[in-house]
Amino acid sequence: MSKTKMIKRFSAVVRFTHWMYAISFIILAITGYMVYGSELDWMEPMFGGLTGATVVHRVAGCFLIASIVISLLIRPSEILSWIRECFSFNKNDVGFMLTFPYKFLGIKKKIPPQGFFNGGEKVNSLIQITSGAVLIVTGLFMWLTPDSAPLWMYPLHTVFMVIGSAGAIGHIYLAALNPVSNEAIRAIINGDISEKYMIENHQQWYDDVYKAAKKKEVK
Amino acid sequence: MLNKRQNNPAAFLGKEGSKLKGDASKYPIICSTWRVCEHFHTGAYSRNMPWLAELVPASFVEIGEELAAEKGIKNGEMVEVVSARGKVKVIAMVTPRAHVFNVHGKDVHQIGMTWHFGYQGLVTGDIANNLTPHVGDANTSIPEYKAFLVDVRKVTI
Amino acid sequence: MNRMARLIDITRCTACRGCQVSCKRWNELPGEIGPFTGSPQSHTDLSPNRWTMIKFFEEKKDSGFEWHFRKTTCMHCGDPGCVKACPNGALVKAENGAVRRIEEKCIGCGYCVKGCPFGIPKVDQVAKKMRKCTFCYDRISNGLTPACAKTCVPRAIVFGTWNDMAKLADERLLQAQKKYPNAQIYGKDELGGLGVIYVLPDNPANYDLPVHPKLPFSLGLWKDVVHPAGKVLLGAGLAGTALAFIVSRRNAFGQKESAKMEEGGHDNE
Structure with missing residues (x-):
């Protein structure tokens, strides 16, 4: 294992906007939680009190929206293919989700061949896309039209905060702390993964790339 | 009525300036001035007191709904009240509270204004006493300011 | 009083x-x-x-x-x-x-x-x-x-x-x-x-x-239902993940040990 072949997974723009989104999301979650519950109130002085936290919440919200806009402007094809794949949930993804509890507890299991994104990533993406969209829309209404924003937007914002945060907790755990899958974090930091990991976890994707490469050769 | 005389023949009446007498054909509306409890007299004290000034922020004239409809006046509009002696610009307050009198078989409208306003203070307005007649009681010359004839016009800018 | x-x-x-x-x-x-x-x-x-x-x-x-x-x-x-x-x-x-x-x-x-x-x-x-x-x-x-x-x-x-x-x-x-x-x-x-x-x-x-x-109905829904339920869900999610972290470490420890030696303990990055 002196030199493993590395495969490019995510472009620099996508990696940058992912982290921009992630950092904004964590700040939003923390400052938002101060309004929601009292468990994080000890952090308030860091943001200049709760009043400051609400300002930080809005600024972080702008950064979160900016990260989406930037990625869509510079690499629309990459983002659109991601969204397209997330909504094409197939049998292999279901198969992946069945083995997911083992993976979550750190037990390696044979998984059906996965595409560029595996079933779990698709589920997380779907959670983040819907909750992100709802949170941004309700949040903008609550911020910009506080007088006319209907009251049901507030519980809706809370519901999707809980769903999005729960998804994010699982996502962070799987990527950074779970010993089975945490090799994947390399893809979003350095942009590439080893071929070995690719074959193990993204068989379908490997085949696609391999076939495309072969076709090229034939031509 | 006991007597055909309408006023005291010995009453103190003038001939020029603020003592002129209006005619019902030219000034067909009865006007009265009165106080509001928020202001004191000409308002020299109370119009300089923010808590009182905010309660009655402008000089107004109460106009009945019928008269307002007749003259095309809307609530909150600026109107001009004219008498033989002078004219003032005030805000119209159209209300069902103002009365219509029947005088000699004719409908005569009544309007009412406050007289607490002047040109200085936190809130200002035209001086209602520019309209009032300087009629004095025959014996004491105590003036009678509470009933006089005016006309109301819409202010067109 | x-x-x-x-x-x-x-x-x-x-x-x-x-x-x-x-x-x-x-x-x-x-x-x-x-x-x-x-x-x-x-x-x-x-x-x-x-x-x-x-x-x-x-x-x-x-x-x-x-x-x-x-x-x-x-x-x-x-x-x-x-x-x-x-x-x-x-x-x-x-x-x-x-x-x-x-x-x-x-x-x-x-x-x-x-x-x-x-x-x-x-x-x-x-x-x-x-x-x-x-x-x-x-x-x-x-x-x-x-x-x-x-x-x-x-x-x-x-x-x-x-x-x-x-x-x-x-x-x-x-x-x-x-x-x-x-x-x-x-x-x-x-x-x-x-x-x-x-x-x-x-x-x-x-x-x-x-x-x-x-x-307002939304107010009751928000403060009486969504709020406590959300707290429970978030708490459960965090606790579950923490538990899974410990279990996964235990499970993976044996198989990972050898791999770790070879790669120089990269998962501490």
């Missing part, structure tokens, strides 16, 4: 607006000279610096013209929506019935405005603080009557314990019904008993009051 309340008898109010001035005087609020409103009413609505005001109502009825004046103020509800909506515990229901605001905790978010069925709280957008009637908490907790009740000349505002005021309202209602056959009491049963009991000459809707005041 007993729950205190104010009785506001609309049939007695003369619209002298002494309450409006004495409120500003006691609470040291500035005068706000606004535009003419089209009636003797001073302003159109309450503001952060105007915690009470008289609203004027001209009514043309079959029985003749009536002119009534309602003192608008915080109702200090038995079941206050603002307290429920407040995200930071800045609003509390005191033992004596006052819905009190804790200055330092208020961030002016305006959630209380949404929670109030009467539209009473007003947010000072510059100071980022909500302001409303305090029920003269400083006065009543020291045995004094609220400034507005103290100044009321025709005794249209009476201050006392809630039970006394409810009893007095019945007496006043009997008097009022002689002149206004449709007279009624408002505030005895609404929202757990309001801290302001009105004697109204007619239907509450004629005086800009909601006939059946209710806390």
Whole structure:
């Protein structure tokens, strides 16, 4: 294992906007939680009190929206293919989700061949896309039209905060702390993964790339 | 009525300036001035007191709904009240509270204004006493300011 | 301490607006000279610096013209929506019935405005603080009557314990019904008993009051269902993930050990 072949997974723009989104999301979650519950109130002085936290919440919200806009402007094809794949949930993804509890507890299991994104990533993406969209829309209404924003937007914002945060907790755990899958974090930091990991976890994707490469050769 | 005389023949009446007498054909509306409890007299004290000034922020004239409809006046509009002696610009307050009198078989409208306003203070307005007649009681010359004839016009800018 | 309340008898109010001035005087609020409103009413609505005001109502009825004046103020509800909506515990229901605001905790978010069925709280957008009637908490907790009740000349505002005021309202209602056959009491049963009991000459809707005041449905859903459920879910999620972390370390330890040796422990990156 002196030199493993590395495969490019995510472009620099996508990696940058992912982290921009992630950092904004964590700040939003923390400052938002101060309004929601009292468990994080000890952090308030860091943001200049709760009043400051609400300002930080809005600024972080702008950064979160900016990260989406930037990625869509510079690499629309990459983002659109991601969204397209997330909504094409197939049998292999279901198969992946069945083995997911083992993976979550750190037990390696044979998984059906996965595409560029595996079933779990698709589920997380779907959670983040819907909750992100709802949170941004309700949040903008609550911020910009506080007088006319209907009251049901507030519980809706809370519901999707809980769903999005729960998804994010699982996502962070799987990527950074779970010993089975945490090799994947390399893809979003350095942009590439080893071929070995690719074959193990993204068989379908490997085949696609391999076939495309072969076709090229034939031509 | 006991007597055909309408006023005291010995009453103190003038001939020029603020003592002129209006005619019902030219000034067909009865006007009265009165106080509001928020202001004191000409308002020299109370119009300089923010808590009182905010309660009655402008000089107004109460106009009945019928008269307002007749003259095309809307609530909150600026109107001009004219008498033989002078004219003032005030805000119209159209209300069902103002009365219509029947005088000699004719409908005569009544309007009412406050007289607490002047040109200085936190809130200002035209001086209602520019309209009032300087009629004095025959014996004491105590003036009678509470009933006089005016006309109301819409202010067109 | 007993729950205190104010009785506001609309049939007695003369619209002298002494309450409006004495409120500003006691609470040291500035005068706000606004535009003419089209009636003797001073302003159109309450503001952060105007915690009470008289609203004027001209009514043309079959029985003749009536002119009534309602003192608008915080109702200090038995079941206050603002307290429920407040995200930071800045609003509390005191033992004596006052819905009190804790200055330092208020961030002016305006959630209380949404929670109030009467539209009473007003947010000072510059100071980022909500302001409303305090029920003269400083006065009543020291045995004094609220400034507005103290100044009321025709005794249209009476201050006392809630039970006394409810009893007095019945007496006043009997008097009022002689002149206004449709007279009624408002505030005895609404929202757990309001801290302001009105004697109204007619239907509450004629005086800009909601006939059946209710806390918004979304507010209950938000604070009673979504809030605790969300906390449980988030807590469970965190705890579950932490547990999974420990279990996964244990499970993977054996198989990972060798790989770790080879790769130089990269998972500590």
